[in-house]
Amino acid sequence: MPTPPVVRRPRGGGGTSALMPPTSHLQSNDAATTPPRTPEPKRTPEPKQKLLLKRVGSPGSLRALLRADAAARRRALGPDNAVEAPAGCEEDLWIDIHVVEAFNDLHALWEQVGLDEKCRAKLGENPPTAGERTYAWDADSDSDDCEDTDLAAADYVARTFESFTRASRDRAVFPEPDEGAFPAGFRPGARKACGRLLRCWMHLYHNHFSAVAEAGRADGANACFKRFLTIALRYELVDRAELAPIEDLAQSLLAPRRTVDARALAGEEG
Numbered sequence: 001m002p003t004p005p006v007v008r009r010p011r012g013g014g015g016t017s018a019l020m021p022p023t024s025h026l027q028s029n030d031a032a033t034t035p036p037r038t039p040e041p042k043r044t045p046e047p048k049q050k051l052l053l054k055r056v057g058s059p060g061s062l063r064a065l066l067r068a069d070a071a072a073r074r075r076a077l078g079p080d081n082a083v084e085a086p087a088g089c090e091e092d093l094w095i096d097i098h099v100v101e102a103f104n105d106l107h108a109l110w111e112q113v114g115l116d117e118k119c120r121a122k123l124g125e126n127p128p129t130a131g132e133r134t135y136a137w138d139a140d141s142d143s144d145d146c147e148d149t150d151l152a153a154a155d156y157v158a159r160t161f162e163s164f165t166r167a168s169r170d171r172a173v174f175p176e177p178d179e180g181a182f183p184a185g186f187r188p189g190a191r192k193a194c195g196r197l198l199r200c201w202m203h204l205y206h207n208h209f210s211a212v213a214e215a216g217r218a219d220g221a222n223a224c225f226k227r228f229l230t231i232a233l234r235y236e237l238v239d240r241a242e243l244a245p246i247e248d249l250a251q252s253l254l255a256p257r258r259t260v261d262a263r264a265l266a267g268e269e270g
């Protein structure tokens with residue numbers, strides 16, 4: 001495993017205050033005493049979004065059936081219940097399906113909120129940051145990846161999408177959607193891709209979450225990120241230590257669902 005491309009990390013902590021916590025499961029039953037911290041504007045219909053990657057499998061294929069199964073379990077039981085692969089399902093195939101979905105989710109959000117433009121306007125040529133961490137591109141040594149590692153934040157995200165799209169066509173990493181054994185390069189490739197995806201998400205939460213909320217996508221973003229994190233941690237596709245810039249958010253998202261006691265919340269304030 002390559003070391004995470006953390007350029008600098010001053011000691012001292014406390015870098016997560018700018019984060020917007022997820023609100024959905026904090027508003028369970030008493031909206032009057034626990035107002036949402038990220039009020040959602042009037043929701044516009046979700047625009048149709050073309051998939052970044054169409055690894056959906058042909059109709060009736062195992063991949064197509066598993067995708068449908070995972071989606072049905074999420075709808076019926078919530079995201080926590082779509083993590084474990086069904087009995088007999090090859091774990092690599094399950095991971096493949098979810099990693100592709102995670103990329104499509106972030107790509108759709110990035111496009112729908114117009115974050116490429118907003119990121120360039122806000123950060124210019126500055127590299128991506130999350131809290132006190134700054135990220136340089138970790139170029140693949142054995143591919144045609146650009147050697148320039150000093151990327152503007154928006155370029156980092158764009159290259160994350162490009163590199164994953166390229167990897168998905170590389171049969172040393174991803175097999176054909178409908179068939180083929182998973183090559184030895186699959187897990188390392190998936191881990192690399194998920195590490196980059198995680199940094200994009202953390203950058204988004206630290207720098208662009210207000211734009212996401214203004215676009216009415218805060219809950220959707222939290223749901224997508226939770227889904228990604230749950231799978232990525234379950235199958236060791238990201239290092240837990242990498243989550244430091246969003247540790248509070250991660251704990252909140254990953255906490256078992258529970259009914260929030262409004263009095264306990266009020267007590268926290270005082």
Ligand SMILES: [Zn+2]
Binds near residue numbers: 120208
């Ligand atoms: Zn940005």
